[in-house]
Amino acid sequence: MIEIKVPELAESITEGTISQWFISEGDRVSQGQLLVELETDKVNVEINAEHDGVAEKILSQAGDNVEVGQVIAILKESAESQQPEGADQSADQPAVSSAAVPADERETEEKPGRDEPGERDSRNRPTATPAARKLARQLGIDLGQVQTRDPLGRVAVEDIMAHSSAKTIPSPQDVPAGTETVRLEHAARPDNDRTHVEASEPAIAPDKPVERLRMSRRRQTIAKRLVEAQRTAAMLTTFNEVDMTAILDLRRRRQDAFTKQHGVRLGFMSFFTKAVIGALKAFPMLNAEIQGDEILLKRYYDIGIAVSTDKGLVVPVVRNGDSLSFAEIEREILTLAEKARDNTLSLSDLQDGTFSITNGGIFGSLLSTPILNTPQVGILGMHKIQTRPVAVDKDRMENRPMMYVALSYDHRIVDGKEAVSFLVKVKELLEDPENLLLEG
Structure with missing residues (x-):
């Protein structure tokens, strides 16, 4: 068995979420073949097969949270999969490994007289897919009480969800007019995806279209870090504006040659x-960090450039x-942006920046x-470059390409005077590109 x-992900990352499997139980696997993609807080990690074999068991499904070192699947080596232990194969019948049949199909192979809904297996249990059994255990549901639409009586995850929802949603007769106590799908979710909150909310009309989406691990991390930053x-944020005339003129004159x-x-x-x-x-x-x-x-100056994907x-x-x-x-920013959009950034591409720049102007x-x-x-x-009337002197007004700039800073170690002076310095350097070349 394999x-x-x-695998080890990074020093600061101890778990991830299974994004998707590229194999199913029973599939033959070749060495080097992509098996599964894990989503971590920062990047996605691919796991490839180190040996040839047959996928005997997938232990963790897409959406499950898994830890470093956790076994998520088992392969049976090819040599073992050709002749299962204890198998009694006749000379005129080809040997077929049970590992080559998906687990949920092995549990529901048709036998004589087994064609009525509600049939049970040899241990007198209702037939069900492995995922359905796992979910039923987590929710404390008796499989024998679950109604299924499968003609062979096999219970699926969808049947468990429907059964749980029917138990937890109150009937209209039990609800006061105009309100409804909603259990936020508490009982209908696996342990790692439960909402441990009960809240009273206005009832949602059943004929209104809604869609419930699971937050990706990256989105959860973004949310956590943004809340942590504000907490x-x-x-504090200070603002200024930059006259972009000189930069636009320089780019217009030198763009082709550059x-x-x-x-x-x-x-x-x-x-x-x-x-x-x-x-x-x-x-x-402004290029510092608080440690205790x-x-x-x-x-040193390692500048983070925000990229939207x-x-x-x-x-x-x-x-x-x-x-x-x-x-x-420019070349480095282009390379990093392409890697971000192709989802091929490494952890080293994202770590240890000293200051960041974000450009909301590209979105308006x-x-x-x-x-x-x-x-x-x-x-x-x-921000967006917008033409606005600007007073050149006491007597003249001109339309100039102007950009608002904002500096958010941590007031614990950066005083207001220092922050304002920093932003004024940025403005002066941008409005005089020759000075920028000398001081930047």
């Missing part, structure tokens, strides 16, 4: 990354940004207050 275990940090020379377009993020690094050098407390009653000042927001890190050219920064945001990416103590929010 045990398939959850643990004394977070792209031809470096093979990548000159975007806005390299300017903002350089401006942030220049400001961090002038105000190092100490402040850890970081003398279909599965949620991730913040891959551009390493040693102070030593990179504009082209190298005019102004927002970004939330800290803890344990960092500063994050810069970029």
